[in-house]
Amino acid sequence: MNASQIRRLDSRTPDFLATLDALLAFESGTDSQIENAVTDILAAVRTVGDPAVIDYTCRFDRLDVNHMSALELPRHALDDALATLPEAQRAALEVAASRVEAYHRRQIAESWDYTEADGTRLGQIVTPLDRVGLYVPGGRASYPSSVLMNAIPAKVAGVGELIMVVPTPDGERNPLVLAAAAITGVDRVFTIGGAQAVAALAYGTQTIPQVDKIVGPGNAYVASAKRRVFGTVGIDMVAGPSEVLVISDGSGNPDWVAMDLFAQAEHDDLAQSILLCTDADFIDAVAASIAKLLPEMPRRQTIATSLANRGALIKVSDLDEACTIANRIAPEHLELSLENAEDWISKIRHAGAIFVGHWSVEALGDYCAGPNHVLPTMRSARFSSPLGVYDFQKRTSLIQVSEAGAQTLGPIAATLADGEGLQAHAASARYRVKA
Incomplete structure (x- = not known):
């Protein structure tokens, strides 16, 4: 990739904010063909139940089954997947799970009440959701980290039953995903996906019980279905493309910064990677690193497209201005790649997660640091928060x-x-x- 293909901006130009807003703008839009298909699938599953789920699963995932029992994995399948994992993978999963659990245990909300002088008692009762559905992408696009980040806070919250759905196109099962389900204590696993899985969780079928909330990422059909069933059940969010914003004072390693931009850009063509930097020479160095390192990346075409279409290297006057711009962007991930990074945390008001200092690479947050990697995108960090235990608890007012x-x-x-x-x-x- 030629460095000239990456957008270069300067905050001093008169039209900078308008250009930035245009760069940030993302309309998820709706494909009428997808919307129509989802409408039909939701209606069929709601009306018919299991037979519709079986029909769509056989059609879309190229399976040959005739009963829902063939689409539910027995517990030993999860345990076997965990037992047969290579030792390094199993250890990594277990350590990541323990760190995620330790972090989320600090989020548990407790019930409380107080009594006034005349004997009136007021308070709040916190209770976990009864049943939650977890959607996990399947086949080649398999993310065991998503299982950890969604299942663990649900279990920590005390959710009564956690039902996981994961498609297995052509019968392909991902052992890491199944092992993650075993480690996190998922109660039931169905090998279904797409809008039909969302419908089954939202409405219930003869075999799959209705859940109270659906969490987890999916493709355009899953996102559309989640939007449509919201209100019948709760949902976590309808997430947009992944985002990273790096604020730099030029004190870091340009290769590190370039790779951190790559790490988000490799998700898909619409991912967004932006650098805000006070040092023009360092911006040049990062651009050179991008050109040097990109040919080595297996997903170089996706990275190049993402950086060219939605990425930017932006020169800012100082770090105060960088923080002001960062709050306008309200990114999913924010890296403070600064010499004295802690001094600038208080300046950031809008970000899904803040990674402080040169060693706090965002990829660690994706997998094993502890905080949740399900974060607000598309500037929604202005008003929403990372997924957590609180998303699986509800509050009831107490009035006596x-x-x-x-x-x-x-x-x-x-x-x-x-x-x-x-x-x-x-x-x-x-x-x-x-x-």
């Missing part, structure tokens, strides 16, 4: 009004209800007030 409390609160509620023209509300409150 004493007789004395009713004498104080009743007239207040009645007055406000009268003001809203809701006379039954007012009367209901006044009935508790002694004459």
